[in-house]
Amino acid sequence: MNNKILIIYCIVDDILKALEHREDPRRQMEDAEVITTGLVAALWFGGNIEKARSCLESTHAIPDMLGKSRLCRRLHAVCDLIAQMFMELGMLFKNAHLDMEYLVDSVPVPVCDNIRIKRSRLVRGEEYRGYIKAKRRYFYGVRIHILATTTGLPVEFVFMPGAPHDSQALFSLPLDLPPGSTIFGDNAYTNYTVEDDLADLDQITLSPLRKRNSRRADPNPGWRLYKTYMRKRIETLFSGLTSLFPKHIHTVTFAGFLLKLMFFVMGYTLDQAFC
DSSP: HHHHHHHHHHHHHHHHHHHOOOOOOSSSOHHHHHHHHEEEEEEEEEEEEEEEEHHHHEEEEEEOOOOOOHHHHHHHHHHHHHHHHHHHHHHHHHHHSSSSSEEEEEEEEEEOOGGGGGGGGSSGGGGGGEEEEETTEEEEEEEEEEETTTTTTEEEEEEESSSOOOGGGGGSSSSOOOOOEEEEEEEGGOOOHHHHIIIIIIEEEEEEOOOOTTTSSSHHHHHHHHHHHHHHHHHHHHHHHHTTOSSSSOOOOOOHHHHHHHHHHHHHHHHHHHO
């Protein structure tokens, strides 16, 4: 664990240097240390910042550790920086991914149980009430839409309310891929307009599983089997990612909830790629 923490800190510090990040030299704790604390919380403590803070302070991994309140404020302050760091990592993985095939899918993350929806203070509104078809039940929260390589490394992600159709995420994901790339997904990502625009403007093929009544049927059964095989690879990614989640992600604000989800995705990516 100590070796992994050191590796994560070095990677975070190198990315910040590559981004030419500047911060006040009078600060007691560097931004790299703040971000590392959030990643350690996501990877080993179920997102519990206080447990990660106490662990890193007691082991002297970060000797100048801030107090609980100040650390939380600093974590919220680096939210945009974490998103920028993930974009840089994503570009690195895209450039190293030679087969140019990618997977897209979503995982639901409830903010509370259905029975507690009326008492929820984090989010309000029907737009957050989604349906999980595989489990045949509703949930109240957000979906994480992830674009990943076929080796299981996330390269792009976006948070969406639970209710909107999965195809709406295609308008929010950057989909900044090299020309000639192919994106596989389930039939929920069927959107003919997006398919045509990606093919005409970016030379990117969006190839979701087709429904029986689809106007664009697969050319042969073998291609459909291949798409089914490729799409199921992302389930391994979601299994590893959700294994980091606690039974209930405890936060006080919705911004804090999304921040913890961001740390889970970032932490999982770093762990799979470098640790």
